[in-house]
Amino acid sequence: MKNRVLKAALLAGLAVSATLGFAGTALADGEKYVLIHHSPDSETFWNTVKNGASLAAENVGATVTFRNPPTGDLADMVRIIQQTAAEKPDGIIVTIPDVETVGGAIEDAVAKGIPVVTMNTGTAEESKKLGALLHVGQPEFDAGKGAGERAKAAGITSFLCVNSLFPNIAGQQRCEGFAAGLGVPLGDQMIDSGTDATEIANRVKAYLSNHPDTGAVLTLGPMTALPTIKALKDTGLAGTIFFATFDLTPEISQAIKDGVINFAIDQQPFLQGYLPVITLTNDLRYGVLQANSVLSGPGFVTKDNLALVESLAGKYR
Amino acid sequence: MTTTIGADERVKHTSTVRRALVRPELGAMGGTIAVFAFFIILAGNTQMFALDGIMNWSTVSAQFVVLAVGVSLLMITGEFDLSLGSMVGFSGMMFGLLAVYVGLPAWAAIGVTVLACGLIGAINGLLVIRTGLPSFIVTLAFMFILRGLTIWSAITFNKQPVVSGIADISAGDPVAWLFGGKALGALFAWLGEQGWIATYTRGTRMGQPIVDGIPMLIIWAIVMVIVGQWVLTRTRFGNWIYAAGGDPQAARYIGVPVARVKVAMFIVAALCATLLGISQAVEFGSAASDRGMMKEFEAIICVVIGGALLTGGYGSVIGAALGAVIFGVVQQGLFFTNVESSLFRVFLGSILLAAVIANTYIRRAITGER
Numbered sequence: 049m050k051n052r053v054l055k056a057a058l059l060a061g062l063a064v065s066a067t068l069g070f071a072g073t074a075l076a077d078g079e080k081y082v083l084i085h086h087s088p089d090s091e092t093f094w095n096t097v098k099n100g101a102s103l104a105a106e107n108v109g110a111t112v113t114f115r116n117p118p119t120g121d122l123a124d125m126v127r128i129i130q131q132t133a134a135e136k137p138d139g140i141i142v143t144i145p146d147v148e149t150v151g152g153a154i155e156d157a158v159a160k161g162i163p164v165v166t167m168n169t170g171t172a173e174e175s176k177k178l179g180a181l182l183h184v185g186q187p188e189f190d191a192g193k194g195a196g197e198r199a200k201a202a203g204i205t206s207f208l209c210v211n212s213l214f215p216n217i218a219g220q221q222r223c224e225g226f227a228a229g230l231g232v233p234l235g236d237q238m239i240d241s242g243t244d245a246t247e248i249a250n251r252v253k254a255y256l257s258n259h260p261d262t263g264a265v266l267t268l269g270p271m272t273a274l275p276t277i278k279a280l281k282d283t284g285l286a287g288t289i290f291f292a293t294f295d296l297t298p299e300i301s302q303a304i305k306d307g308v309i310n311f312a313i314d315q316q317p318f319l320q321g322y323l324p325v326i327t328l329t330n331d332l333r334y335g336v337l338q339a340n341s342v343l344s345g346p347g348f349v350t351k352d353n354l355a356l357v358e359s360l361a362g363k364y365r
Numbered sequence: 366m367t368t369t370i371g372a373d374e375r376v377k378h379t380s381t382v383r384r385a386l387v388r389p390e391l392g393a394m395g396g397t398i399a400v401f402a403f404f405i406i407l408a409g410n411t412q413m414f415a416l417d418g419i420m421n422w423s424t425v426s427a428q429f430v431v432l433a434v435g436v437s438l439l440m441i442t443g444e445f446d447l448s449l450g451s452m453v454g455f456s457g458m459m460f461g462l463l464a465v466y467v468g469l470p471a472w473a474a475i476g477v478t479v480l481a482c483g484l485i486g487a488i489n490g491l492l493v494i495r496t497g498l499p500s501f502i503v504t505l506a507f508m509f510i511l512r513g514l515t516i517w518s519a520i521t522f523n524k525q526p527v528v529s530g531i532a533d534i535s536a537g538d539p540v541a542w543l544f545g546g547k548a549l550g551a552l553f554a555w556l557g558e559q560g561w562i563a564t565y566t567r568g569t570r571m572g573q574p575i576v577d578g579i580p581m582l583i584i585w586a587i588v589m590v591i592v593g594q595w596v597l598t599r600t601r602f603g604n605w606i607y608a609a610g611g612d613p614q615a616a617r618y619i620g621v622p623v624a625r626v627k628v629a630m631f632i633v634a635a636l637c638a639t640l641l642g643i644s645q646a647v648e649f650g651s652a653a654s655d656r657g658m659m660k661e662f663e664a665i666i667c668v669v670i671g672g673a674l675l676t677g678g679y680g681s682v683i684g685a686a687l688g689a690v691i692f693g694v695v696q697q698g699l700f701f702t703n704v705e706s707s708l709f710r711v712f713l714g715s716i717l718l719a720a721v722i723a724n725t726y727i728r729r730a731i732t733g734e735r
Contacts, residue, residue, distance in 0.1 A: 088655065095525045118512075214707060239700060240707040243658060245649050246428055247696060250421045254700035257412035257421075270527065271655070278649055284565045284573070299529050299651065 079110040079138035079332055081325060084128055085168065086145035088120035093269065093295050093317055097168070099364060100321030101141070108329045112141075122149045133157035139328035144170025144178070145216060154178045163331060165324035168317070169218055172341035181337060184323045186315035186345030188221035189228070192266075194346050195292045195313050196229015199264050202310070204230060204290050207264035208255055209238040210248065210272040219268050222294065226266050241272055249275035253283055264290035270297045277303050296349060301358045304351060314357070315345030318364045387731050389672035390684030392724040396670060396716060397687045404698045413701035416562055417575045423583055426693025428641060430586035430686045432664035433671070434593045435637030437685035439630040440668050441597070443610035443677025444493060444500040446486075446631060448507035449638040449664060453657025455511040456482045456642030458519055461528035461652030464535070471647075472540035479639055485511070486635025490628035500631075508661070516654040532650030544640070545647025547578025582644050586686070589637070593682035606630065610677025666713075667692050670720040672727065679728065691716060 083101055087094055098114055105112040115132065117124030122145055130153050132140060140157055144150060144166050151174070158164050158179035166175040167184040175183035199207065207226060213219030220238070227234040239255055241248045252275070256262055265280070267273040273293040280286040286308045293300060294313045303309040323342055331337045349357050404413060412418040432449060439446055456478050463474035489507055493500045519526045535541030556562045557574030565571050597603040608616035609623045616623050638657070646652040670688030673680025695716060699709045 095520070236703060236705070240709075242696070243655065244428075244660075245645055245653070245656065247425055249649075250425050250697055251700045251706075253421055254412070254418070254697055257415075257417065258701050258703075271653075274527075274649060274651060274653075283575070284571070297525070297527065297529075299527075 078105075078108075079329060081105065081110060081112040081139045081141060081328060082132045082135075082137045083112055083114050083141040083321070083324075084125065084132060085114070085116045085143045086120060086122060086125050086150075087116060088118060096317040096364065097321035100318035101325050102321075103364075104322040104325035104329075108326065110138075110325065110329055112325055122146055126150055126153045129153035129157060133160050133162060136160065136162065138163075138332060140164045141324040141328070142166055143168045144174050144183075145218070147174045147178070151178055154180065163328055165327050167320045167324050167344075168315075175341060181327060181331060183341040184320050184327075184344050185341075186343065188218045189225040191294070191313050191315065191346040192222040192225020192227075193229040194225075194348070195266065195311075196226035198229075198311065198348070199226070199290055199292060200230050202290055204263040205232065206230075206259075206262050207237055207266055207290075208252070208259070208262050209234070210241045210252060210265065210267045210276055211238050212241045212243050212248065212272045213268055214240045222268055223266065226292075243271060245275045248272055249279040249282070252276050252279040256283065256285065256289075262289070264292065267291075267293040269293070269295050270300060273297075273300055273303075273309070277308055280308065296357065298358075301349075301354060304349065304354055305358075307351075310350070312349040313345065314347040314349050316347055317344075319344040387727060389679060389681040389724075389728070389731070390687060391672070391727050392720050393671045393684040393687035393691065395723065396691050396720050400691050400694055400698075400716070404694065404702075407704070408698060408701045411701045413698060418701060420576050420580070420583075422694050422697040424580050425697050426690045427580070427583040427586040429663060429667050429689035429692050431582065431589060431637050431641050431644075432660060433667040433685040433689040434586075434589045434682055435630075435634035436661075436664040437668045437671065437673055437680055437682050438593060438597065438606060439634040440665070440673050440675070441606050441610045441677060441680045442627050442630045443613065444490075444627055444630065445504060445665070446489060446634045447501065447504040447661045448489065448511055449634060450657040450660035450662075451508045451511035451515065452482060452485070452635055452638035453642040453645070453660055454515045454652075454654055455485075456639040457646035457652040457656050458515045458528065458642075458654055460643050460646050461531050462518060462522055465528055465530050466522050471535040471538035474534075475540050475544065475643055478643060479636065482635050482639040482642075483632050486632040487628055489635065490631030493631070494624045494627060512654075519652075519654045526654040527651055528653075529651040531646055531652060535647045535650075541647050543581060544644045546581050548581060548584055550578040553577050580648075582641075582648075585640060585644075590682055590686045597682055602626070607678055610679075612678070663692065664689075666717055669724075670717060672724045674728070679732075688720070691720075 085094060101112045115128050133156060140162055142154055142164060154164060155178050164180040165182060166180045172183045209223035211219040211223060223238045224234050239251060241251050265276060267276050291309045292311055293309055296312050296314055300309060300312050460474050460478040463469045463477055464471055489504055492503045516526055519528060553574045553576055557564045563575045565573055565575060597606060605621045605626045608621045609626045613623045645656055667688035668685040670691055671684030695709055695712050699706055
């Protein structure tokens with residue numbers, strides 16, 4: 049009974065994808081890779097990953113398709129991984145947002161004999177344990193710590209961590225890393241900002257009016273950075289309060305230029321998309337594979353090295 | 366169309382006090398008082414009730430109010446619109462793309478967006494009426510369609526899901542100011558000079574008032590509540606709204622154009638979402654394809670706290686607005702206190718439950734249902 053339902057669902061899915069023309073992308077010679085990530089549809093960041101992966105695929109004559117749970121639900125992501133493994137692509141590139149949740153599905157894909165490269169979230173250790181070839185990413189805690197150390201060098205002793213990834217462990221690790229870099233306990237310096245622009249801006253204002261001696265602000269991505277820039281401009285703190293953010297967008301580059309943001313922590317998503325495709329292709333075609341995982345970040349983008357980054361922002365950086 | 370009621374044995378006599386008190390919005394009033402009391406005790410000595418703090422939670426509440434007005438009218442006609450959150454993102458994105466990529470001036474981009482989104486609201490309504498499907502289902506479909514179109518169009522025309530550069534285009538545009546500007550700036554500047562309101566003591570804006578105007582969204586919210594409540598309780602059309610949701614069949618028999626009323630309310634709800642979408646785009650200078658996520662449910666929650674029934678035919682605009690204020694104050698209030706900020710969801714859920722239970726008792730007192 050259950051099987052029949054599943055078959056019907058699969059058939060329906062196939063019918064839909066066929067009508068939409070996604071089924072007709074098979075190339076005769078190129079390998080078919082699938083990149084599965086955990087973010088909802090609207091994150092700017094993943095565009096850069098896609099650009100990197102697409103460029104690499106183009107360079108080697110392979111194809112790469114992208115899949116993600118539309119709402120960012122990890123349970124949905126597990127289904128997508130299982131579904132993809134059933135299709136037996138030549139390689140899977142996947143994130144590890146939470147090893148407990150998605151680990152099993154990734155292990156199953158590896159067991160099916162599909163080469164897997166993990167990227168973005170997760171750690172090299174987790175990747176190894178799951179049997180993936182390697183991991184391309186930025187260790188969250190270390191990235192936060194590196195940023196915290198830079199802030200400490202500027203004489204900062206307290207900060208506000210604007211966390212919009214609240215149920216996601218990565219956000220917590222970044223905030224804790226920053227606190228560790230400063231050498232202070234995190235305590236209640238992290239707020240659950242929600243995801244609505246107005247609410248984020250006003251919560252930042254509320255916190256700062258309540259803690260007027262806050263020395264720095266850390267935002268975890270463009271979703272929180274842009275409303276926070278506005279909140280600081282509104283309250284006249286822009287440029288006076290130390291401001292670090294994760295990831296880059298044209299607006300964040302502009303804010304670095306204006307002196308509102310001190311630096312952006314760039315985990316170089318381009319590499320996170322580009323390298324796994326190259327790694328898989330080299331492994332499949334020539335049987336060569338580097339022996340270690342890749343740290344794609346943290347790279348720090350400041351006023352001094354902004355020019356090149358800016359010319360590529362949103363496309364390759 | 367009023368006749369004075371004399372001493373008629375068929376009319377049950379109720380005291381004036383009871384009539385004044387027992388209203389659909391009574392539960393929301395009690396809730397509002399309780400929430401404010403809670404925060405005055407907990408955060409009375411913080412910035413929460415200073416002028417800038419008040420502006421802070423008022424702006425967030427105004428977001429909910431704007432949606433809740435449309436949703437309450439729609440829910441009283443017995444329909445839902447789950448596509449409103451997506452409509453917030455869609456309208457902002459449409460306005461952004463028209464302004465940035467097509468190169469329309471801000472006022473024209475806003476005009477086209479309002480027309481298009483009103484039309485989508487009408488399509489929603491007509492589909493519900495024509496197919497006879499529950500609006501829950503039809504608008505659920507549109508929730509995905511609109512969100513998908515928003516993301517697709519952003520990626521296609523803009524190469525990334527956030528369209529920026531709206532600030533330069535909308536600067537100095539009177540229509541854009543209506544949506545994302547601030548009113549009474551001169552008055553606040555003068556108050557600041559007089560030393561009657563707080564000014565900045567550090568940073569780049571020293572000497573300027575901390576609150577430099579009332580965000581237009583708050584003005585919109587106030588006007589919409591007044592107009593909405595007046596239409597609902599003081600006009601024939603308001604009676605039609607109640608009738609269409611209370612008992613559509615009976616309403617049709619006595620000549621109420623139920624279909625037209627419902628479609629009109631779908632359009633109103635869509636326009637409320639459009640107002641919010643364009644306001645956010647102008648205020649932040651960018652349109653992001655994930656704006657408005659979950660807003661449709663938040664609006665429904667506000668309306669339900671405000672005493673409306675999920676089945677239609679009962680509710681009030683004032684109640685919905687109070688529900689929205691409760692929502693906004695709770696959302697933001699905890700950030701002024703030192704309470705763990707992720708607890709606001711727990712708090713919201715508890716209030717929702719308490720309000721709904723209270724509303725049920727109040728409604729029974731009014732309508733005499735068992």
